[in-house]
Amino acid sequence: MRIFRLSLLGLLRDWRAGELRVLGLALVIAVASTTAVGFFTDRVGLLMGRQASALLGADLAVVSSDPISPGFAGNARGLGLKIAETVTFPSVVLAGSKTELLEVKSVSAGYPLRGMLRVAQLPYGKELATRTIPAPGTVWLGPRALTRLGLRIGDKIKLGSSLLTVAEVLAYEPDRGGDLFGIAPRLLMNLQDMPATALIGPGSRVTYRLLIAGPAPALAKFRQWIDRRLEPGERLEDIHDARPQLREALDRAQKFLGLAALVSVLLAGVAIATATRRYAARHLDGTAVMRCLGATQRYVVWLHVLQMLWLGLVASLAGCAVGYFAQQVLVYLLSGLVAAPLPPPSGFPVVSGLLTGLVALLGFALPPVLRLKDVTPARVLRRDLGQLPARTWMVYAAALAVATALMLWQTRDVGLTAYLLSATSLTLAGLSAVAYALVRLLRLLRAHSGVAWRLGLAGIARRAGTSVVQMVAFGIGIMLLLLLSLVRGDLLNEWERSLPPGAPNQFVINVQPEQVAPLRRFFFANGLKDVDLYPMVRGRLLAINHRPVDASSYSDIRARHLVEREFNLSWTVRPQPDNRIVAGQWWTAAQYGKPLASVEQGLAKTLRIKLGDTLEYRIADRDLSVRVVNLRKVEWDSFRVNFFVVTPPGLLNGYPATYITSFHLAADRHGLLQKLMQRFPNITIIDVQTVMAQVRSIMHRVNLSLEYVFLFTLLAGLTVLYAALQATQDERTHEVAVMRALGATTRQLTLSLAVEFTAIGLIAGLLAALGATVSGYLLARHLFHLHYHVDPRLWLAGLIGGGAGVGTFGVWGTRFVLARPPLQTLREFS
Amino acid sequence: MYMVQAQKLSKRVASPEGTLTLLDAVDLEVVAGEACAIVGASGSGKSTLLGLLAGLDAPSSGRVLLDGVDLGTLDEDGRARLRAGRVGFVFQSFQLLPSLTALENVMLPLELTGRTAPGRTAREVLARVGLADRLRHYPSQLSGGEQQRVAIARAFASSPKILFADEPTGNLDQATGERVIDLIFSLNRERATTILLVTHDEAVAAHCHRRLHLAAGRLRDDSGPGADRQLDLPGAAGENI
Structure with a gap:
């Protein structure tokens, strides 16, 4: 003890x-x-x-992209369970001269079964929990939607063919959006108003949910009953697998x-x-x-x-x-x-x-x-x-x-750890080697400089080991911040620059077959000459080569998502101009109507589909089997409409189709969108710019949080400097005392310290800029396939930040050294 | 013309047993060109006295005039400026800067006073102390005798009016020590430098014109009556205490 x-x-x-x-x-x-x-x-x-059940808004939910059979609800009620229904889809809303793409959710009475809605009178105002849902004829708008459309409570909006009144600000809904990053502006409406909007036709992008809640035994019974009755495309979500994304x-x-x-x-x-x-x-x-x-x-x-x-x-x-x-x-x-x-x-x-x-x-x-x-x-x-x-x-x-x-x-993850460790060691070794070489180079400078300069530079060389450690420590901190701030922006800008001018910036979906001809005429009349409309048939992939596909048989997350969702199939005579056949042959006129398919090569790789494979789809209650005759490479960056799977014309004629198109709209012609909306109220327009702005805003926030975490890295870098200062304090005190005895003034001594630390900081900044540039280049070339331009701001920010930061902190940290009477020190060192 | 003048110089430090008096109202006058030794037992306050006279520390009371300037009226920087170019030092433990080469160490005082061609002067002085082939060596690569010769070169490089030497042979063997003393005094003769030297070695003290003994914080003139006359300088009368 x-x-x-x-x-x-x-x-x-x-x-x-x-x-x-x-x-x-x-x-x-x-x-x-x-x-x-x-x-x-x-x-x-x-x-x-x-709050998993609140996040689901229920204890159990049946989810599908098609209307859910009424039998399910009936059985649940019979078991004494509470039910509610929701239908979610994206749609453009018109308010005065403004349009906005919103995430629309129409709900039945009783929604949500778990958790509570919260409403407010003003955007971001005081929130109140409520047990009601929007009354028929009214909608509740999310604060973002409200501000973007410039609306207030009591104003009217046009949704599809309906005119609805804004009754509340929707502050919170428990089962909000698909994922963590669902920040699209939101609209909540009553399910009774849905048919009148005429927004939902065959092939629309809709998610139907049947929410179920109640005592556990009844729920178990219901699960048992429904298990064998679920159709492909219908799935059961409970609180345990709620929100996998x-x-x-x-x-x-x-x-x-x-x-x-x-x-x-x-x-x-x-x-x-x-x-x-x-x-x-x-x-x-x-x-x-x-x-x-x-x-x-x-x-x-x-x-x-x-x-x-x-x-x-x-x-x-x-x-x-x-x-x-x-x-x-x-x-x-x-x-x-x-x-x-x-x-x-x-x-x-x-x-x-x-x-x-x-x-x-x-x-x-x-x-x-x-x-x-x-x-x-x-x-x-x-x-x-x-x-x-x-x-x-x-x-x-x-x-x-x-x-x-x-x-x-x-x-x-052992593999990831091994990769990270070797990458870190390589980076450290590279940066240390460069730092050491630069320290050696500083010696050349010494012969041609004044006394304070020489003393400062000599200090770095004498403490070469600690100097290199400090340079690398700071270099890494600064490099991470440079990567997050400048390199990220550069890459994003570079990508936007790499898009061809006049690339489509508007997508139109949910076009019904009978609207194709009038829409073509509309575009033509408004000077948009070569707008093509593409048919789109939604089908679920059931099997590859007669082997049923199952999400659980893929370890790749992307593959799982792909298998769980419905595919959009299309047909065409010729491949899109930006497509390139990489395997097999495109079809001839003689093959029209034959069960053939052209598959995008990325998808083929993810789902392990090969040339000659048979794909089985279920499209609107009918099964269709097609043979893969070619693989295509697609430039997704072109923003043209493209499909993973395309068939020859004639094959999908009997299936329900909607049409989709994309076109370029000059910035000064946005008024045309309103005309388009008024003529075809059921279609959905997606503005690429708006989506990009949302993506940017998410990236910005995620980035800020990372930058914040890396601030600690910079702080840790400062403690490395602090530790090095302490470790060399005796040495420095001695140097200062000798210099004082020889007649050096405070100014000269401070200058020599400033030279030493600023040089360390400059080299750290140089290392950081070098590291960030190399990383940026590697990312651009190998990950994003972009040209990378060296950004001079990177070097400027690295050098100025490093030099000023380390210089200031170093001089500040050694100020006590200057305060001691020289005699005391000299005697301690004798 | 006094090079160094001390009036009622005292230094007291706080210790667990109360205030400790290291120096007790010491008076001292050293004329220009004189070589003066301060001897005394270890711990008698010799180095403290030297430090005060050179302005490396401030006294508790009393006054020091260095080359006619009252050190008490100057701050740390002012004292440093006064020393630069006027004062040379030789220490027992050499006190070379380990991060600088022999040449760079000798250049330091020249550069601090902004002399022209410091490199050439430093080379000449290093050659004078016999180290022409050691210019690019770092202190750690030199022997003790060589390090002290670099220190002597540094002390004389700026042609100071006065040299303060604190046990210059203390860390050296006898033969090396003798060579170092010879060097100091031959340079002293060549350049007519005033020397104030602290030592416990009587043989070293014997080289000086005058010998002062420090004991119990007080200074006593030990030199024979003819010592002053050897110099033949006015005003160099012994300060008997």
Whole structure:
């Protein structure tokens, strides 16, 4: 027990001496960054778990893209279950001269069966929970829809063929939208008003839901009854598999933000390792005396390990507290993407934060501390004895082990961890090599510079090791921020530039067959000469080569989504001009009407479809079998209408079809959309610009949150600098004292410090810009297939940010060095 | 013409046992061109006195005039400016900057005062102390004697009016120490530099015109009655305490 007391006393003494501050600070930052992410994802996870039934709006739901057979509802009622129906689809709404694409949900009385709607009188105004639904003839509009259309309560909107009155602001609906990122403006209406709008025809993009709620036994009975009666395309959702996309999005966010936070942990680890080396060096004498007085090696080791453990516990708890507050900012940044108010977090992030803190501390601090056991007691007599040589391999091995463990924990994926580790090591090695080369280059500058410059540059060269570590640590922090801010914007702009001018920017869907001819005439009359309309028949893929397709047989998430949804099939005489046949032959006139198919090569790859395979579809109660005769490569970027699967003309004639088209509308001709809407109220117009703006806005928010997490990385970079400053403080104090004795003024000394730190910062900025440019280039060429232009702002921002940031902080951090009388220092160093 | 003048110079420091008086109202006058040794036992406050005279620390009370300027009226920077170009130092532990080469170390005081062609001057002085072939070496690559010779070159490079030397042979073996002392005094003769030297080595002190003994914070003139006359300078009368 005495060892506990002694270790606590030692901790207090060292803390007062200021020796443990860097260690503590680095730990707080590491733990804060992971727990901030941890608390946030924990709260979203809890929201999904606890309110799963509210998120579904029911206990159970039958979901389909076709009307659900009335028998289901009848049976549920018979079992004493409550039911409600919803029909969801996108539609354009007209209000005065403004149009807006909204996510429309029409609901029956009783909706939602679980959870409650909330309404307000003003957009973002005070919210009130309600048990009612919009009365017939009225709609409730989401705040975004309301502001974008410039509407107030009491105003009228045109939806399809109906004129409806805005009655409330829809603040919250439990089963909102398909996924986490569903931020499309919303409209809620009464199901009774649906037929009058004439918006829903065959082939429309509609989701029907039958919501069911009630006591568990009745629910179980209903499940049993319906299990064998579900048609392909109908599926049962319950609270456990509610919102798989949301779960997936959360899972991704957790991994991504978690890995981002891990960068800070590893950088903080560098600071911890630097600080512990100094800690161990300063404890050499005390340890030697203790050994002299009879302390065993075991005792010495335990004493220091216990001291580290106390520190780790206290600092990690403080980190958790900081993380909790930091998390609120994350919630704010991502607000709107998560629909409901978040519940308070569980204790789990605290546990994982403490674990992360202790693992990082022990992994990075233990090797130098363990060396203390090798101190020879003879050091008491001769101080030059027992300068422990740093066993660098041990430090690296421990650091690698910690990094691997934390990454594995974060990703739970061995392959990804191995990939990340090797990518990180490569990046680190590359940046270190460049940094080292630049440090060598600085020597050339020394011969041709003034005294302050020479002293500053000489400092970097003399402390080459620590200098390189600082450069790389800061370089990585700055690089990540550059990648997120500038490179991301550059890539997006580059992609938009790469679109051909005059690429279609409007899509029109839900065109009924009898509207095709009038619509063509409308376009022609309005100067849009070559607008083609394409037929579209919705079918579900049942089997490939007679083997039934099942979502669970694909591990790829995209493949699962594709199989679960309905396909849009089309027919055409010629392939689209931007299509290229990569395998097989296009059909001849003699093959019209034959059961053949042309498949997009990406889809073929995802679903493992080969040339000659047979695909079986169910289209409106009829089964159709087609043979794949060619594979096509499609330029999706062209924004033309394209289909995954196309058949020869004549084959799909008897099936219900809608038509789709895309066209380019000059910015000054948006009035035409209104005319179009008035002439054809049932069609849906999708403005690419608006969709792009939404995508940009989501990306912006996600990006902000990542940038925020990477701020911790920059902070961790600062602690590396702080630790390095502490480690070199004695050296610097000495230099300053000698310079003072020789007659150097404060100005000259400050200048030399400024030169040293600014140069370190400039090189860090250079590394960052270099890393960001190379990453940007690799992303552009290999992932997005774009040309990448070197952005001079990247280099400017890196150099200015690095130089000014590190320069300022370095000079500020060494200001105490200048304040000491030189005699005191010189005597200590004699 | 006094190069250094100390009047009622005291230095007291706080210690757990109360205030400790290191120097107690010390008076001292050193004329230009004089070589003066301060001897005394270890811990007698010799180095503290030297530091105060050179303006490396501030006294608790009393006054120091260096080259006629009252150090008490100057701040840290003012004292540094006064030293630059006028004062040279040789320390027991050499105090070379480890990050700079021998040449760069010697160039430092020249550059601090903005002299022209500091490189050429530094090379000449290094050649004078016999280190022409060690210009690009770092202190860690030089022996103790060589390091002290670099320090001497640095001290004399800016042709200072006064050289403060604190146990210049303290860390050297006897033979090396003798060579270093020879070097200091031959440079002193060539350039007519005033020397104020702290040592516990009587043989080193014997090279000086005058020998002062520091004990219990007080200074006593040890030199024989003829010592002052050797210099033949007015106003160099011994300050008997």
